[in-house]
Amino acid sequence: MREIDEAIHQKTRLAIMAHLAVVGETDFLTLRKILSLTDGNLSVHSAILEEKGFIETEKTFVGKKTRTVYRITPTGRKAFQAYVTELESILRGIIDP
Amino acid sequence: MKKSQAEEDIQIIREVMERSARYTHFSGLSGVLSGILALIGCAITYWVNFNISELQQNNWYALTWSSVLIAAIAEDLMLAQRNAQKNGGSIWVPATYQVMKAIFPGVFVAFVISLTAMLEGALDAIPGVWALGYGAALCAAGMFTVKEVWVYGIIQLITGSASLLVLSQPAIIPREIVPIISFSQLALSFGIYQIVFGLWMTRKYRK
Numbered sequence: 001m002r003e004i005d006e007a008i009h010q011k012t013r014l015a016i017m018a019h020l021a022v023v024g025e026t027d028f029l030t031l032r033k034i035l036s037l038t039d040g041n042l043s044v045h046s047a048i049l050e051e052k053g054f055i056e057t058e059k060t061f062v063g064k065k066t067r068t069v070y071r072i073t074p075t076g077r078k079a080f081q082a083y084v085t086e087l088e089s090i091l092r093g094i095i096d097p
Numbered sequence: 098m099k100k101s102q103a104e105e106d107i108q109i110i111r112e113v114m115e116r117s118a119r120y121t122h123f124s125g126l127s128g129v130l131s132g133i134l135a136l137i138g139c140a141i142t143y144w145v146n147f148n149i150s151e152l153q154q155n156n157w158y159a160l161t162w163s164s165v166l167i168a169a170i171a172e173d174l175m176l177a178q179r180n181a182q183k184n185g186g187s188i189w190v191p192a193t194y195q196v197m198k199a200i201f202p203g204v205f206v207a208f209v210i211s212l213t214a215m216l217e218g219a220l221d222a223i224p225g226v227w228a229l230g231y232g233a234a235l236c237a238a239g240m241f242t243v244k245e246v247w248v249y250g251i252i253q254l255i256t257g258s259a260s261l262l263v264l265s266q267p268a269i270i271p272r273e274i275v276p277i278i279s280f281s282q283l284a285l286s287f288g289i290y291q292i293v294f295g296l297w298m299t300r301k302y303r304k
Binding site for chain 2: 009011018021088091
């Protein structure tokens with residue numbers, strides 16, 4: 001059995017990666033809303049993904065407010081695709097669960 | 098990883114990806130405003146019919162309705178952007194490009210056919226063609242957004258088809274009422290329907 005990427009395997013992080021795989025980049029508020037997460041939850045999980053180099057974060061100022069944008073990196077996209085391929089292989093019975 | 102866990106993960110990915118790909122920046126208020134703009138366009142069209150020489154009517158129609166179209170697109174983009182900004186986001190997300198690609202064929206076909214109809218002097222057919230093109234565009238856009246858009250597209254397709262089929266029956270429809278039918282359908286499809294649809298969307302989605 002191949003090693004499962006634990007950073008993506010966790011459900012919230014998987015959802016963040018799935019969203020970013022579609023939209024490429026998104027901001028904190030949209031991501032929080034679309035995935036129904038709390039501020040703290042999103043911050044913790046996005047930090048883990050950033051640490052692994054799967055996403056990058058950019059903070060800008062809109063007026064007096066900070067706007068945080070998350071972007072999937074090429075490494076993140078590759079890891080997400082590999083994870084999906086892994087899941088499909090398990091479901092097709094190619095890899096023993 | 099167990100097979101059941103893999104199934105659960107695939108389900109999460111599928112649900113999130115489907116949700117993320119949906120266009121949610123539509124604005125009900127924009128529908129109401131474009132309906133009002135279309136009714137102003139209808140009023141100008143009506144006035145042109147009785148006050149401008151036939152030779153110049155084509156230019157007036159083209160000017161009036163391209164202005165209505167440009168104003169409607171501009172206010173729709175502004176309101177959609179405002180909706181997106183409320184959530185701290187931008188309107189220019191992949192779902193927006195998908196919707197734009199989806200509506201293009203319907204709009205393009207309606208443009209070409211109505212241009213041809215105009216050059217052939219078949220002005221009464223144009224509102225029906227527009228409703229068909231708009232209906233096709235809405236049905237295509239409905240694949241990437243809320244289901245009401247698809248339903249509204251079907252209503253436009255039915256109205257446009259009915260208008261063109263009725264107008265193509267010279268044996269039944271007296272010549273003098275043809276422009277009235279055509280004009281009424283124009284006001285119905287792009288004025289009344291738009292306003293009702295906009296109000297419905299505003300009420301349901303609070304946008």
